[in-house]
Amino acid sequence: MRPLSIVLLGGTGFVGSHLAGRLVRDGHRVRVLTRDPARHRELLVLPSLELVRFDVHDAAHLPDALRGADAVVNLVGILHEGGGARFRRVHAELPRTVALACRSAGVPRLLHVSSIGAEESAPSAYLRSKGLGERLLREDAGPVAWTVFRPSVIFGPGDQFVNRFARLLRLAPVLPIARAGARLAPVYVGDVVEALVGALASRTTERRVLELCGPDVYTLGGIVREVARSAGLRRLVIGLPGPLGWLQAAVLGLVPGKPMTLDNYRSLGVDSVCRENGFAIFGLVPASLASLAPTYLGAGRKSARLDAWRRATAGRDATT
Numbered sequence: 001m002r003p004l005s006i007v008l009l010g011g012t013g014f015v016g017s018h019l020a021g022r023l024v025r026d027g028h029r030v031r032v033l034t035r036d037p038a039r040h041r042e043l044l045v046l047p048s049l050e051l052v053r054f055d056v057h058d059a060a061h062l063p064d065a066l067r068g069a070d071a072v073v074n075l076v077g078i079l080h081e082g083g084g085a086r087f088r089r090v091h092a093e094l095p096r097t098v099a100l101a102c103r104s105a106g107v108p109r110l111l112h113v114s115s116i117g118a119e120e121s122a123p124s125a126y127l128r129s130k131g132l133g134e135r136l137l138r139e140d141a142g143p144v145a146w147t148v149f150r151p152s153v154i155f156g157p158g159d160q161f162v163n164r165f166a167r168l169l170r171l172a173p174v175l176p177i178a179r180a181g182a183r184l185a186p187v188y189v190g191d192v193v194e195a196l197v198g199a200l201a202s203r204t205t206e207r208r209v210l211e212l213c214g215p216d217v218y219t220l221g222g223i224v225r226e227v228a229r230s231a232g233l234r235r236l237v238i239g240l241p242g243p244l245g246w247l248q249a250a251v252l253g254l255v256p257g258k259p260m261t262l263d264n265y266r267s268l269g270v271d272s273v274c275r276e277n278g279f280a281i282f283g284l285v286p287a288s289l290a291s292l293a294p295t296y297l298g299a300g301r302k303s304a305r306l307d308a309w310r311r312a313t314a315g316r317d318a319t320t
């Protein structure tokens with residue numbers, strides 16, 4: 001693929017920083033729009049990456065920020081509302097704003113990361129807003145070639161999922177969890193990145209919704225037990241019955257950082273599993289949680305990862 005100019009929205013986050021490293025390593029120019037460049041200076045170790053302070057909700061100026069790009073990737077998302085962030089604005093209005101801005105700026109390609117279970121009729125506000133955002137993006141994209149990705153829960157170095165459970169498991173011998181029977185298919189961040197990169201080079205993915213799942217379906221309780229095993233911990237994981245699980249989510253939603261909310265509890269009421277294999281179009285076989293979690297638990301510092309990408313880039317440049 002020729003070197004592209006790619007703008008990332010939400011490029012400072014978990015998936016975004018993995019994607020940025022990969023794109024830079026492949027020789028692309030990457031511009032990351034962020035609310036606070038100072039908080040994400042570690043990304044600047046990546047050559048050919050530019051961090052730009054920008055409010056992505058500023059519809060009037062977004063086309064200027066995207067002009068000249070070959071592709072835009074929207075990775076902006078929130079797990080719960082707060083601090084002025086609302087699901088409807090972030091997950092539904094923003095994808096439309098980005099699609100319209102791509103049209104206005106003449107950007108031909110738009111990749112959008114949604115979520116498995118995104119439906120306007122879903123039980124949680126998170127999933128409903130993701131579903132609405134997909135529809136608004138599709139309706140307003142016009143000639144922009146979009147691809148929507150719907151991952152199940154994503155794991156990998158720096159994740160908030162496996163690492164959070166690992167931290168909790170280290171604190172106590174017994175961990176009671178809500179919605180222990182919820183079914184999920186954890187997908188590796190490196191595989192999600194491969195799919196995004198693959199879509200940049202593939203016309204067959206245009207105007208398609210691709211579901212991304214790992215190879216194994218677990219219950220939430222099963223994932224937590226897998227995390228305990230991977231971290232070398234002998235722990236008892238107990239599934240809380242419905243009303244107690246609800247109460248736990250309600251209480252945790254009031255704790256700073258909101259480790260869980262009632263809306264998360266409702267999201268877990270629908271299976272986070274794929275109806276079709278979105279990796280097949282790229283010829284990719286996704287990796288399993290059991291094989292990878294032991295390799296990164298406790299070793300997921302973003303700066304260390306970015307240093308590794310920079311070394312890889314330097315190695316490539318030296319040989320070309």
Ligand SMILES: NC(=O)c1ccc[n+]([C@@H]2O[C@H](COP(=O)([O-])OP(=O)(O)OC[C@H]3O[C@@H](n4cnc5c(N)ncnc54)[C@H](OP(=O)(O)O)[C@@H]3O)[C@@H](O)[C@H]2O)c1
Pocket residue numbers: 009010011012013014015016033034035036040056074075076077078085086090113114115116151152153154155161
């Ligand atoms: N991680 C998962 O397991 C998972 C599973 C399914 C779907 N997804 C979706 O995949 C995408 C990427 O997920 P992620 O885990 O990488 O997310 P993340 O680490 O939370 O990063 C999201 C980024 O969005 C930006 N952002 C957050 N709130 C914002 C707001 N109110 N206004 C503007 N920008 C805001 C932030 O960028 P700045 O702070 O730099 O502005 C942040 O770096 C999201 O759309 C998410 O919903 C993730």
